[in-house]
Each structure stands twice: as structure tokens, then as C-alpha cells.
Amino acid sequence: MTSPVIELQSLTKKIGSKTIVDGLTFQVMPGEVFGFLGPNGAGKTTTIRMMVGLMSITDGEVKIRGHSVRNEFEQAMVHVGAIVENPEFYGFMSGYQNLVHFARMMPDVGQERIDEVVQLVRLENRIQDKVKTYSLGMRQRLGVAQAILHRPSVLVLDEPTNGLDPEGIRELRDYLRRLANEEGIAVIVSSHLLSEMELMCDRVAIIQNGRLLDVRSFKNVLTESETVEVRFEVNELAQALDMLTDDMTARVDDSELVVTLPNRRQAIAELNARLVKAGIGVYGIRTQIKTLEEQFLEVTRGNRIV
Structure with missing residues (x-):
């Protein structure tokens, strides 16, 4: 090393x-x-x-x-x-x-x-x-x-x-x-x-x-114990909500489905496959990651760099 x-x-x-x-x-x-x-x-x-x-x-x-x-x-x-x-x-x-x-x-x-x-x-x-x-x-x-x-x-x-x-x-x-x-x-x-x-x-x-x-x-990948929010752009929001498993939570934001998943890679792939299999059109998938500014303010409890 x-x-x-x-x-x-x-x-x-x-x-x-x-x-x-x-x-x-x-x-x-x-x-x-x-x-x-x-x-x-x-x-x-x-x-x-x-x-x-x-x-x-x-x-x-x-x-x-x-x-x-x-x-x-x-x-x-x-x-x-x-x-x-x-x-x-x-x-x-x-x-x-x-x-x-x-x-x-x-x-x-x-x-x-x-x-x-x-x-x-x-x-x-x-x-x-x-x-x-x-x-x-x-x-x-x-x-x-x-x-x-x-x-x-x-x-x-x-x-x-x-x-x-x-x-x-x-x-x-x-x-x-x-x-x-x-x-x-x-x-x-x-x-x-x-x-x-x-x-x-x-x-x-x-x-x-x-x-x-x-x-x-900035190079770390989320571990399986962490969660991440992922935005799914789909054509059937109500039907897509029924595809979620018990360990997922979701909300609708700006006509997109925002799902909180237990990890980044495996869960995204599985949910995407489930949506496609149900005949739901998936037009985009975006992972929401906190910016450095959000992380900084979170860690310092709001103290700003001015």
C-alpha cells in the first residue's frame, strides 16, 4: 500500500x-x-x-x-x-x-x-x-x-x-x-x-x-446499509407506486417518482426491471446526491463560509 x-x-x-x-x-x-x-x-x-x-x-x-x-x-x-x-x-x-x-x-x-x-x-x-x-x-x-x-x-x-x-x-x-x-x-x-x-x-x-x-x-460508493433518493421519470405514476417493495418509500415530485432505496446499484436495477416488466415506460433515472454545500452545512450545523 x-x-x-x-x-x-x-x-x-x-x-x-x-x-x-x-x-x-x-x-x-x-x-x-x-x-x-x-x-x-x-x-x-x-x-x-x-x-x-x-x-x-x-x-x-x-x-x-x-x-x-x-x-x-x-x-x-x-x-x-x-x-x-x-x-x-x-x-x-x-x-x-x-x-x-x-x-x-x-x-x-x-x-x-x-x-x-x-x-x-x-x-x-x-x-x-x-x-x-x-x-x-x-x-x-x-x-x-x-x-x-x-x-x-x-x-x-x-x-x-x-x-x-x-x-x-x-x-x-x-x-x-x-x-x-x-x-x-x-x-x-x-x-x-x-x-x-x-x-x-x-x-x-x-x-x-x-x-x-x-x-x-467524492469517490465513495454508498454501502448497502445506506439509502439514496432516486428520481424515476415514468408514464404511469400510480401504477409505479404499486411496484415498490416494503423497504422502499416514495413521493411524487414534479411529475416524477422519487424513491428512497436501501442502496444505489442493486435496488435501482431491480426496481427498473420490475417497472419495465409491468409495462411501465421508464424515460429517465437520476440519483439525487447531496452537494458539498449541503454536506458542509449539515456537518457544521449551518455555519457558513463567507
């Missing part, structure tokens, strides 16, 4: 008598895009700053590739690329010149790797232009390129979509997915845009008041 790239073990931060982050424990795997969600003041940025060594740890541990951030800082940070707040560059220099400048600070980063990351973030057509002419989205892309020059195992981004227009957000989302898939980098992203996190991430951790409430996966 692949070992985690980054591990948080009872991570805690106290300032005076106030606990900002309270015993966070989770792992992030290679090639995974991991989201970090919470209301304002939940402790997201504080946690990220402790991950990358910008803030001291009161208690607990962060391990990156098995190296302790507290006790083996340099060995741990070799594996980290990060953008905390906005990426900063020399505006009078070209994007390429900025990358060359950063590459000189790192061992074994040559022209070939610079060209590779430029293509990865698709800046090849503008990389020779001065950075002061770049849009915010282009600066974010250049920031990602700079952060992955040394082939890190984990890329940490704090609110990377701030200030981006919808096109820029979609571009950044695509780049991060490509990084995870092609380079095997574990990407950790904090954001207040729930819809984007749902499209971007494999899993999300939800925190509130510095505590981990839940870790949700």
Missing part, C-alpha cells in the same frame, strides 16, 4: 489560553487533491502555516515523507512546494527569468525542468513576457510552476482561487488535477468556494473551531 505523503498527528496550536487548532489528525496520499474546508476563523490558514513551517507547533506533529516538521525541518521542506497568500515575482523580469532565478536556489533544477513546468501550466506562449503584464490567473499559474520546480511530493495552496475570474478558476482546477495525475503530487487546497472544491478534490476535510469534524470522499 502506498504510504501517505503528509500526516497530521494530533496537531495543536495555542496562543495564550486560546486553542486555535485542536488535535487535527489526517493523512494525504500521493496523487490526491485534498480540500481543506471550514468557516472563517476555523483554523485553516493556521494549520497550513504549521504544515509549511511558517508557524510554530504547540503540540502534535506534522510529518512529510516521514520527516518531522518540528525536528527535521530541512529534510521535510525539501518535499514541499507552497503558495501561501499571493505569489510574488519580479515584475520587471519575464516569467522565464523569474523561474531561472528561483531555480538557482535549488539543486538539480536545470533548463529542461523549467521548460517542463512551463508546459505543464501552459504558459509557453507568454513565458518570455514581463510578469507585470500578466493577469492574476497567469501569475497564479507561474506561482504553481515555481512551487513545483524541485519536484515536491506535496503542493500546499492557501485560497489559490482568490481574485480569479471563472475562467481562471477553471484553468487552475485543471492544472492541479493534471499535476496530481501526471506528477503524482499530493495537492492540499483550502478554499471558500464549495462548488469548486467539489469539482477539484478527491477528498475534503471539514474543520470548525479548530477541530476536525469529518473527512468526506
Whole structure:
């Protein structure tokens, strides 16, 4: 089994008598895009700053590739690329010149790797232009390129979509997915845009008041012990209701039959077969899944990200 790239073990931060982050424990795997969600003041940025060594740890541990951030800082940070707040560059220099400048600070980063990351973030057509002419989205892309020059195992981004227009957000989302898939980098992203996190991430951790409430996966299939609502578009609603078994409940909504089933796959197939056998026309089947926003509000009991 692949070992985690980054591990948080009872991570805690106290300032005076106030606990900002309270015993966070989770792992992030290679090639995974991991989201970090919470209301304002939940402790997201504080946690990220402790991950990358910008803030001291009161208690607990962060391990990156098995190296302790507290006790083996340099060995741990070799594996980290990060953008905390906005990426900063020399505006009078070209994007390429900025990358060359950063590459000189790192061992074994040559022209070939610079060209590779430029293509990865698709800046090849503008990389020779001065950075002061770049849009915010282009600066974010250049920031990602700079952060992955040394082939890190984990890329940490704090609110990377701030200030981006919808096109820029979609571009950044695509780049991060490509990084995870092609380079095997574990990407950790904090954001207040729930819809984007749902499209971007494999899993999300939800925190509130510095505590981990839940870790949700978007790849999980419902187990047989769970239920799901499925909408059936049929031509005979009354007759379709008679086809339900005792373990199913249903209601009519907008001329569709909404059935609560004991699991997702087997029960849907069986009910569909029963309807067709009875001569009922089935024109559509749609599974209703809670959005990340609905799940977030459910877990945090209505506290919003604003």
C-alpha cells in the first residue's frame, strides 16, 4: 500500500489560553487533491502555516515523507512546494527569468525542468513576457510552476482561487488535477468556494473551531446499509407506486417518482426491471446526491463560509 505523503498527528496550536487548532489528525496520499474546508476563523490558514513551517507547533506533529516538521525541518521542506497568500515575482523580469532565478536556489533544477513546468501550466506562449503584464490567473499559474520546480511530493495552496475570474478558476482546477495525475503530487487546497472544491478534490476535510469534524470522499460508493433518493421519470405514476417493495418509500415530485432505496446499484436495477416488466415506460433515472454545500452545512450545523 502506498504510504501517505503528509500526516497530521494530533496537531495543536495555542496562543495564550486560546486553542486555535485542536488535535487535527489526517493523512494525504500521493496523487490526491485534498480540500481543506471550514468557516472563517476555523483554523485553516493556521494549520497550513504549521504544515509549511511558517508557524510554530504547540503540540502534535506534522510529518512529510516521514520527516518531522518540528525536528527535521530541512529534510521535510525539501518535499514541499507552497503558495501561501499571493505569489510574488519580479515584475520587471519575464516569467522565464523569474523561474531561472528561483531555480538557482535549488539543486538539480536545470533548463529542461523549467521548460517542463512551463508546459505543464501552459504558459509557453507568454513565458518570455514581463510578469507585470500578466493577469492574476497567469501569475497564479507561474506561482504553481515555481512551487513545483524541485519536484515536491506535496503542493500546499492557501485560497489559490482568490481574485480569479471563472475562467481562471477553471484553468487552475485543471492544472492541479493534471499535476496530481501526471506528477503524482499530493495537492492540499483550502478554499471558500464549495462548488469548486467539489469539482477539484478527491477528498475534503471539514474543520470548525479548530477541530476536525469529518473527512468526506467524492469517490465513495454508498454501502448497502445506506439509502439514496432516486428520481424515476415514468408514464404511469400510480401504477409505479404499486411496484415498490416494503423497504422502499416514495413521493411524487414534479411529475416524477422519487424513491428512497436501501442502496444505489442493486435496488435501482431491480426496481427498473420490475417497472419495465409491468409495462411501465421508464424515460429517465437520476440519483439525487447531496452537494458539498449541503454536506458542509449539515456537518457544521449551518455555519457558513463567507
